[in-house]
Amino acid sequence: MSSHGTIASGSLKERSISELLFSLCAFYTKNEGRLSSLYAHVLNILGSHIAPAVFPDELALSERIQKRLARQHRESDAMRFIELHQRLSCQSIIQKRGAVIYFLLTLGDDQQIYQPFQQDSLFLNTPGLASSTWSLPGQQSSSMEEKLSSAPSASRITLSSSGIGSMSCKEMSSSTLQAHSNSVLVAHTPMPQYFSTPAALSGSTNQPSHLRPPADDPKSLGVEAKSDSSNAGGPNAIVFTSVEEISEANLLRDILFVFQGIEGKWMHYNQKEDAYRIDEKCLVSPSVKDLCHKLAELGWLYNKVQKFIETRSRDQAYGLVGQSFLAALTSELTEYYRLVAVLEAQQQDCSRSGTLTLKRLVVWTQDPLHRLKFLGVLVDGCKRLKGGALVSALYAYSRHGDPYLKALVNNILTRVYKPINTMLNSWIFDGELVDHFVEFFIASGANVPQEKLWKSKYSLHSPMLPSFVTKELAQKILIIGKSINFLHQRCHDHTQLRVASMKQWYVNEKGEATFSSMTGPSLVKVVDVAYQETSKHLLHVLHNKYNFTKHLKALRRYLLLGQGDFIRHLMDLLDPDLSKPATSLYLHNLTGVLESAIRATNAQFDDQDILTRLDVKLLEASQGDKGWDVFSLHYHVEGPIETVFDEEVMAKYLRVFNFLWRAKRIEYYVANIWKEMMCNCRTLRKTEGLQSILHRCQIMTSTMVHFISQLQYYITFEVMECCWASLEKQVQEAEDLDQIIVAHNDFLRKIAAQCLLDDSDDSKEILVDLRALFNQILEFQQKLSVFFTDCLKDAALRQAFDTQLEKRTLKGEWGTSSKEVDAEEERRTQFIVTCIGYHERRFVVLQEAYEEMLKEFMKRLGQHREQRLQFLCFRLDFNEYYQQPVPSNTTVPKMP
Secondary structure (H helix, E strand, O other), X not given: OOHHHHHHOOOHHHXXXXXXXXXXXXXXXXXXXXXXXXXXXXXXXXXXXXXXXXXXXXXHHHHHHHHHHHHOXXXXXXXXXXXXXXXXXXXXXXXXXXXXXXXXXXXXXXXXXXXXXXXXXXXXXXXXXXXXXXXXXXXXXXXXXXXXXXXXXXXXXXXXXXXXXXXXXXXXXXXXXXXXXXXXXXXXXXXXXXXXXXXXXXXXXXXXXXXXXXXXXXXXXXXXXXXXXXOOOOOOOEEEEEOOEOOHHHHHHHHXXXXXXXXXXXXXXXXXXXXXXXXXXXXXXXXXXXXXXXXXXXXXXXXXXXXXXXXXXXXXXXXXXXXXXXXXXXXHHHHHHHHHHHHHHHHHHHHHHOOOOHHHHHHHOHXXXXXXXXXXXXXXXHOOOOHHHHHHHHHHHHOOOOHHHXXXXXXXXHHHHHXXXXXXXXXXXXXXXXXXXXXXXXXXXXXOOHHHHHHHHEEEOHHHXXXXXXXXXXXXXXXXXXXXXXXXXXXXXXXXXXHHHHOOOOOOOOOOOOHHHHOOHHHHHHXXXXXXXXXXXXXXXXXXXXXXXXXXXXXXXXXXXXXXXHHHHHHXXXXXXXXXXXXXXXXXXXXXXXXXXXXXXXXXXXXXXXXXXXXXXXXXXXXXXXXXXXXXXXXXXXXXXXXXXXXXXXXXXXXXXXXXXXXXXXXXXXXXXXXXXXXXXXXXXXXXXXXXXXXXXXXXXXXXXXXXXXXXXXXXXXXXXXXXXXXHHHHHHOOOHHHHHHHHHHHHHHHHHHOOOOOOHHHHHHHXXXXXXHHHHHHHHHHHHHHHHHHHHHHHHHHHHHHHHHHHHHOOOOOOOHHHHHHHHHHHHHHHHHHHHHHHHHHHHHHHHHHHHHHXXXXXXXXXXXXXXXXXXXXHOOOOHHHOOOOOOOOOOOOO
């Protein structure tokens, strides 16, 4: 069959469509003169690209037509339209009723019809008209070649399937036309002005707006136009290249691919814009393109969440909490997969029913889009977090005003928090820390000895502490687990506590474990109960089984010199040995003296376990040190109570003991000075020339006794007793072992601060002055002993001379000769001038140095920040004796 015969012949279906169109045009206009031009206009509409890719909703079109008829005061026609539309809705033959109504509305948009077209036109892509010529019904169609040959050369248009024409339609063979019958449009009739001239393409025509293409976008016509002077039509011939136009069904199919993170045929991922975009070569209206891009955001968000899941799933260090987060995200994506499956089913039915459209898809995907957006925010906020920090970040997002998003995050938190809750239960009920990925807010130290289990092995890991768990609550949780481990490992106590029956505390009334049931008041309640039970049992074991209170009191009595009779007797026994150089001391000798002091005092009635722990310790000696400088007592501590009395604490006790021992030694020597003064002054009171020096020594002794008695009173009562009373109260009220440790450390800190043993500069300077005063007192004791030794020798010589005189007198002899009397007088005069004068000058210098040091000491003491030390300064100079000026007539005897 020839190509001419193929084109000229049409099927019965095609003739039926033509007749229907002609009947419709005849019904629309009663003017037979305009019938042919109107028929040509209808066919132009059906074959053009001016219709939108997405038809408006059928109901919206119906309302639009009704309003137009009402504005034209055609109420009867409006009622008639409503009746016809209802009848049309009841028909099942026509599937695309919206398109039919839109077509009718387009016919009535403009009352001015285009200028009549010539009857010869060939349409493309119109069902029933694609491969045949058209003519008025009843007229015989001419052949394709005749119509093309009779067309003016200026109006010949050549289009190929590739979009670029290379020969005229007259030159095309019939086989070529038939092969391209579905992709090429050849218009033989004179085209409207905006199709035929380049000027018209710029938008300068006066055609109706709904048919006039955009001024700068000839692609909106469905073709690309360019001038080609090489064509047969001459320099004004327009060559239209085909631009691919995408149907809505194809767009829907591509968008569903994008929803799954897969590029479609026309929608591809743009790396520069980081988004899915429609190919620029595709013909899509701007509104449809915006809809597609808006829908493509759902696929971009899905890709973002899915890539995060895939990346983190390969990270073995992400931990249990992180894997739970990934599982929660995967669960949310499972719901998203169900939606995509439903949409795919709808899209498959769309080809038959047309129920799925882009606009409907936008509406149906609003909630999933909102959900995926929030999941994307969670992924961005949690990408570098793990463990408790991840839970904290998610909890921050749960404090949202939108109940929908709040429920979403709470659902995710329920899954994510379960590993933390499992670790928490193991910790507070069994004392086990199962945290292989460092996700829990409690950390365990490696290679920590048993002695430091309580203080060093377990600690809070603040970066992993969830924000809804307070520091106080976290500290209680830490203490619970530490107490259980301490009981098991250090006290060897495995008593089952009552709190073990609360292991299912996090299950709500419905038998479910939700985030709210695992946190909040229920968590606080179970932690408080477990804390009270474990801490109470631990303190009971320490006080009763390991006698913590007894050991604490033993340290107070022996290392803090609270056992007065024992300390005094020990000093009496040790004085001969400790007065020797430190290098001449032997530890076993001192240990024997210690045992003797214990047996001779009330210390013998102490518990034998306490007495066996008391021992002697010699410090490292320096050159010139005496035994007093290196001697100290030591108390051996072992077992669970070593947690409180560790090496650092015992070093503090040693430092305080050395200070108290030195002060006690000075008090001991001052008491000996006073005793020696009382005894010798009675012996020497009749000796001439000694009254002034003895008076000076008595004054110095009185000032030293006053100073040391006030200092000892301050140390014993204001420091030791007050701090000890506070410690006893805190130990009795302590709820856990940490509170006992803190109270005990605070006890030692207060003693050190009030005894000038802290590290402040003021205390160090005052302590240096105090030690200088102690040295002055020791020097005074040594010089006083030498003075009294010389004086007693002189007194013995005097008494021997007087005794000899009495014996001779009783015998009736002369008591003495003038020579003996002169010799005795010479000796006594020489003693007074040389020995007494020498000692007096030494005492004067010593007294002035002591008083000067004491004034400087009190001056600095009054400026110390510790209030108790300021009160000590006031008591030392209560009568302002040291503030009196030195008499100007005071003279110091010259040294020989």
